[in-house]
Amino acid sequence: MAKVTTIIDIGSNSMRMVVLEKSSRFSFNLINETKSRVKISEGCYENGGNLQEAPMQRAFNSLQSFLNISKALKSRKIICVATSALRDAPNAKVFINKVKNELGLNIRVIDGPKEAYYGGIAALNLIHGEEFVTIDIGGGSTEFAFIKDGQIVDCISLDVGTVRLNELYFSKNDYTGARNFILEKLEEVKNCGHDIPQTVVGIGGSIRSLSKIIMNKNEYPLDILHGFSYSVDLNSYVFDKIINAKNNNTLKHIGIKKDRYDTIKEGAFIFKTILDELNTKTVITSGVGVREGVYLADILRNSNCKFPQNFNxxxxxxxxxxxxxxxxxxxxxxxxxxxxxxxxxxxxxxxxxxxxxxxxxxxxxxxxxxxxxxxxxxxxxxxxxxxxxxxxxxxxxxxxxxxxxxxxxxxxxxxxxxxxxxxxxxxxxxxxxxxxxxxxxxxxxxxxxxxxxxxxxxxxxxxxxxxxxxxxxxxxxxxxxxxxxxxxxx
CATH class of the missing domain: 1.10.3210.10 (Hypothetical protein af1432)
Structure with missing residues (x-):
């Protein structure tokens, strides 16, 4: 394993990069984190799932900058994965080949269960807890990983995401259709054959934004998102306020940042619908996800993707x-x-x-x-x-x-x-x-x-x-x- 490693995650809404440096066999620290809201899947769900030219160019330009950062930090290894947007797009190879030929970067498209698995690895190793289910809400899909007795026992991916929901339902103000769509997809999770834990580890930008608002509303003393937990019952009103917000000024007053105006209502709607349907009691916020999971799967590949016992x-x-x-x-x-x-x-x-x-x-x-x-x-x-x-x-x-x-x-x-x-x-x-x-x-x-x-x-x-x-x-x-x-x- 290279001492400095770069992990890039191309999502439907955002493209994110982390650069991590090893200090000993299993130990590492974050030396760079960069995000670009390229919205690579913008317009695709209205066009047969095909990626559109302008979003692809935004993503390509951002990748160039990501690689510049990685090079400056002397990264010796780069792993780039792509999730829902590229796995769903019939023309994904156009973008993948352009990146490979012009930037020399290989993009690995991962399927939904694999995406859920990487999120599960990150939570299993970097969140304190033994039994929970991870929920990772992205632009095109939502992933679930079931953790029991310190092991990942199942991984599920649903075609439910903020960008997808916006283009199919929210743009038409069809909230009933959106809810029915989510509930229909969620049957796969409810009938998976596992007891559904009452604790959820929430992954993804929408869930972190919601947690930040809840922290502020409760005057929480520690300004740290990773590991922050809250009661669903006591804070469900925050979800309702965001979902029912009439315009961006209302979202601003609630405390939503400008770069989340376009997806936060859909994110809150998806998350609340899932939490209610699964009777979730507690949410633990995760600051890590697919990127960290990809990294951990690499450095822990010879130890069943888990840190040694009592290792922190x-x-x-x-x-x-x-x-x-x-x-x-x-x-x-x-x-x-x-x-x-x-x-x-x-x-x-x-x-x-x-x-x-x-x-x-x-x-x-x-x-x-x-x-x-x-x-x-x-x-x-x-x-x-x-x-x-x-x-x-x-x-x-x-x-x-x-x-x-x-x-x-x-x-x-x-x-x-x-x-x-x-x-x-x-x-x-x-x-x-x-x-x-x-x-x-x-x-x-x-x-x-x-x-x-x-x-x-x-x-x-x-x-x-x-x-x-x-x-x-x-x-x-x-x-x-x-x-x-x-x-x-x-």
């Missing part, structure tokens, strides 16, 4: 890019586990917090690369955006705040107010703050000292093999949660 690509990527010493990272992670476990009889925290404490302990020092002073704040701010994949928003915010308050003093309630809906209670944050502070203080001289812990009568005895003055004196300064005292012994 975001954590590994940050450790790689900030060149965190593996020996120090391993020591802090193991020490965090020991501290958490020995104090469990007092703090009684769920083991999920042990995982977050270990991650915070390993990543705490990346802020010093940005600026030594206020490094904890630097790290916390970076973590909010840097833990991109396979993290619930609550976990991401918790890790950031564990690091932020890892210097002797416990957080105050007022300091947690902004993210209070995503953070655990104050008592839990006190314990997590104390445990990481103790962990970092013990290894303050970076000697990875041998240390043992013993809890007796709410007193934690920390025993060192040999005296380390700066560590011993700073442990005494640590602010502790209620009900625990710390004593250093030799």
């Amino acid at each position: 690509v975001s954590v590994r990527s940050l450790l790689d890019r900030f060149e965190i010493c593996p020996r120090q990272s391993a020591y802090l992670g193991n020490n965090a586990k020991q501290i958490f476990d020995v104090l469990k009889p007092i703090h009684n925290l769920d083991d999920k917090y042990k995982t977050l404490l270990v991650i915070a302990s390993k990543l705490h020092s990346i802020g010093t690369t940005l600026n030594f002073y206020k490094s904890n704040d630097n790290t916390a701010d970076f973590i909010l955006n840097g833990l991109n994949y396979d993290f619930q928003h609550s976990s991401r915010v918790t890790v950031a705040h564990i690091i932020k308050f890892s210097k002797k003093r416990l957080p105050k309630e007022t300091e947690l107010e902004k993210y209070s809906t995503l953070l655990p209670n104050l008592e839990t944050m006190h314990w997590l703050s104390f445990m990481i502070s103790l962990n970092l203080t013990i290894n303050q001289d970076m000697s990875n000292p041998k240390v043992t812990y013993k809890l007796k009568n709410s007193k934690l005895r920390v025993a060192f093999e040999k005296s380390i003055y700066v560590v011993e004196s700073d442990i005494k300064k640590l602010e502790t949660p209620e009900g625990i005292k710390v004593k250093v012994v030799l």
Whole structure:
């Protein structure tokens, strides 16, 4: 696998490109993302499915720019896939051959189930969850991938998309016809033979735009779409507002961006119809899709298209890019586990917090690369955006705040107010703050000292093999949660 790889996805409405750089065997990070609204399928559904000249030229010109970016970033491998627009078009080879002959780029047209499969791979590896169905609404089709017990068990593609719906029904104000069309196609999903999960992972530009509006309406504290979840029942009114919008001014007032005016009503209509019919309770927003799925299928081809167990690509990527010493990272992670476990009889925290404490302990020092002073704040701010994949928003915010308050003093309630809906209670944050502070203080001289812990009568005895003055004196300064005292012994 090339170190820098470019993935291009030619959709019916938008053409998108991601450029990804490997930092270790399974680890990577995004170095470029580019989108062009070429609308390659514009006018095709009214003309026997044939691609029209002007949209094809827009797509060709955009591909030229995409390839320029890829070359400038020293990409050694380019994978270009095309979905509904090209697989449906009788004259698709005209465009494919022109691109191959003049740009030297091979376009691989994938079928609907394969498109669903790639979206499923992306969600399976980069979204936190074990059982859900992905829904990817595009311009020409909508794809479904069923995930159960961490495996893709089925992939379905329906010829239902925003551009298709617009040209066949919405342009004629035939909402009843549009709904019946969707429901008829949806029978294939309902009769697929699988239990339909009540959680949907939503993929695609229309679904991300809807999530952004819901975030704003609810004054959500974290400006991150990937991993954002919401209740369908509590937010269905947002769909209705968009579907019933009389004009673009109304859409603007709702908060829809200008480049979505032409497809957002159709997208909202399709998504709401599907969610209602499938009795969906929760939607998780995905910032990844076919492009990332194509990439993951490539780098994970020898491991059943799944990351190894307990591997997190975001954590590994940050450790790689900030060149965190593996020996120090391993020591802090193991020490965090020991501290958490020995104090469990007092703090009684769920083991999920042990995982977050270990991650915070390993990543705490990346802020010093940005600026030594206020490094904890630097790290916390970076973590909010840097833990991109396979993290619930609550976990991401918790890790950031564990690091932020890892210097002797416990957080105050007022300091947690902004993210209070995503953070655990104050008592839990006190314990997590104390445990990481103790962990970092013990290894303050970076000697990875041998240390043992013993809890007796709410007193934690920390025993060192040999005296380390700066560590011993700073442990005494640590602010502790209620009900625990710390004593250093030799």
